[in-house]
Amino acid sequence: DAGVIQSPRHEVTEMGQEVTLRCKPISGHNSLFWYRQTMMRGLELLIYFNNNVPIDDSGMPEDRFSAKMPNASFSTLKIQPSEPRDSAVYFCASSLRRQGASYEQYFGPGTRLTVT
């Protein structure tokens, strides 16, 4: 199993540019999560999907951020326009949701985003 795959691993961009982060969840998983990690705020949940449908996006910081999951094997997190305060490590995680059961999340290696 390849695990959760994220790309790119590193992204450096200038303020105002559009940034797209990509995630491929583990095959067979039906829930997908996007997190952001900074020194100041730690690990924050941005959004999560179940069966490709966004369930809770209350963690998305503002309208500049958007996330999509067009199918079970692919998700994107887009920032447009990007700002220096968006610099962080962005993690994608996936899991298998089963009714009434507790289950673990598997995280990808992360994308380190630097906005100058």
Add this chain to the structure above:
Amino acid sequence: DAKTTQPPSMDCAEGRAANLPCNHSTISGNEYVYWYRQIHSQGPQYIIHGLKNNETNEMASLIITEDRKSSTLILPHATLRDTAVYYCIVRVAFSNDYKLSFGAGTTVTVRA
């Protein structure tokens, strides 16, 4: 949501057992205790979880007190590769879905 309290840091000698405490005094009856860890520059890694019984897997053991207000993660034979931030998390019940809220965790340093 039940909150957790962990010591900010601890050291452990290589080859010895590492016992990581966590307090969750407001946990409710249907909430699980999860443990994750994050090795530097990597994504968090699931370790173990439990409801009220003690649990063991290839990575660690989880001991939950009878009143469920605290738990201990045990790494039986710590290695240098176990140096990481360890997070104790209580499942947030939200309909049939859930979120994991990561706190500050315990920074564990395993020393040779």
